[in-house]
Amino acid sequence: LLAHETLGRLGGSNVPSALDSARSLVRASRERLRLWDLTDQQVRALEESRKHELYQPIYSPISGVVIEKMAFKGHRTEPGMPLYKIADLSTIWVYADIYEYELPFVQVGQEARITLAYYPAEEWTARLTYVYPSIDPKTRTAKVRFELPNSGKHQLLPEMYGNVELHVPAGERLTVPETAVLDSGRRQVVFVASTDGQLVPRDVKLGSRFDYYVEVLEGLSPGERVVTSANFLVDSESKLQAAESMMGMMGAIGMGDWKMESARPMEMGGQAGPGQEERRVGDLMVAVSVAAGPAKVGENAIRVRVRDASGAPVKGAAVSFSYTMDMPGMSIEQARAQERGDGMYEGSARFTMAGPWGLVVQIERPGKPPAREKFTLRVSG
Structure with a gap:
């Protein structure tokens, strides 16, 4: 307004430079108001009214929704201080x-x-x-x-x-339900139904996952039937010939020669003596027992009796055993049995909880292949 007043007073001046300065001042004042975000209509109304306005509305440069308000009546502001945050939700x-x-x-x-x-x-x-x-x-x-x-x-x-x-076309792939896979982290195994009615564990290589299914890259063929539920029950109730239980001893040896049978806990009585169960393992008869009666939580002396087919005690063999509880997360413990004479070997095992424990006995003799067999011990509290 002062710039306009000055221009009005110098309108009839005979000094061209003074008139040009007044006009330049008006243009600069007008531009300054625009920099303060006043619209052309507001500037024009101010010039026409020639009255000072204590308040001037400031219009948002975009349409949107106020999501944050920092300015209030009487609030002091500084240059560069944000007053409102406006979001364009289009x-x-x-x-x-x-x-x-x-x-x-x-x-x-x-x-x-x-x-x-x-x-x-x-x-x-x-x-x-x-x-x-x-x-x-x-x-x-x-x-x-x-x-x-x-x-x-x-x-x-x-x-x-x-x-x-997101719907992504994946093409045609061989998949199984994710519940069919027993995954230990190092190996992935599924149980396949064979033609003779047995369940055979098989290593598989997995690929991509789709909802409740997982892709199988290697190890299965289209049309084969697999176990999709109760896999841990199948595994824990299996006697694995020449290998340990998949979840108990996974990764120690291969799985191609496993045979699925019912694993029986050690029974009291029998030909091998009280508290023993004797089994034929190749050309040997092997019996496992606990020295001080039924197995209990804590230290136990495990006795392994080894005889040949004629019933004579086997001497000078290297006998060891490994044991674990057939459930995820249990570690595998190893022990070596010392020869006590008359075909009897004894070693120590520490059971940490009650329940069925799998114990795999290995017998090594010079010039003959190792003999291995799995027994199940019922440990009481």
């Missing part, structure tokens, strides 16, 4: 977490289906625009960003939660 970003094994199937440009629990009849289509280049070390997921036009009957708001579905 187009929104949707963030989703993708498991790292799903990343090979995720690409920029894919479309996703978005649903919300509170709008069950509605769904939205978003486009993937960015895959973040890092993995969250706690959740082992990668964050991806989708872009979504926010129009329609229900407007989406910031911080809402929803479900994101």
Whole structure:
């Protein structure tokens, strides 16, 4: 207003430079008001009214929703201080977490289906625009960003939660239910139904995972039948010939020559003596017993009696045994038995809890292949 007043007084001046200076001052004042975000209409109204206005409305440069307000009446402001935060919700970003094994199937440009629990009849289509280049070390997921036009009957708001579905064509692959796989971390095994009615454990190589199914790259053929539930029961109730239980001794030896039979706990009585169960192992008769009666939690002296086919005691053999409880997470303990004479060998085993324990005896003799057999001990508290 002062610039306009000065220009009015110098309008009839005969000094050209003074008139030019007044006009330049008006232009500079007008531009300064625009830098304060006053519109051309506000500047023009101020020039026409020639009155000072104590308050001037400041218009947002964009349309949107106020999501944060920092300015109040009487509040002192400084240059550069934010007064309002305004969000343009016409187009929104949707963030989703993708498991790292799903990343090979995720690409920029894919479309996703978005649903919300509170709008069950509605769904939205978003486009993937960015895959973040890092993995969250706690959740082992990668964050991806989708872009979504926010129009329609229900407007989406910031911080809402929803479900994101990406449909990726995977082609034709050999898969089994994920419950069919016994995974120890180092090996993956499935039980296959053979033609003679037995269940045979088989190593498999796994690939991608799809919902409740997992891809099998090696180890199975299309059409073979596999066990899909109670796998641990099948494993724990199996007597594995020439090997330990898969969950008890997994990784120690191969699995190709396992034979599935019922594993019986050691019975009291029998030809081998009280508390023993004697079995034929190749050309040997092997019996296992506990020196001080039934096995109990704690230290136990395990006796292994070895005889040949004629019933004569076997002397000078190297006898050892390994034992574990047939359940995930139990470690495998090893022990060597000392020869006590008359074909009797004795070693120490420490059982940490009551229940059935698998004990695998190995007998080595010069010039002959090792003999191995699994027994089951019932340990009481």
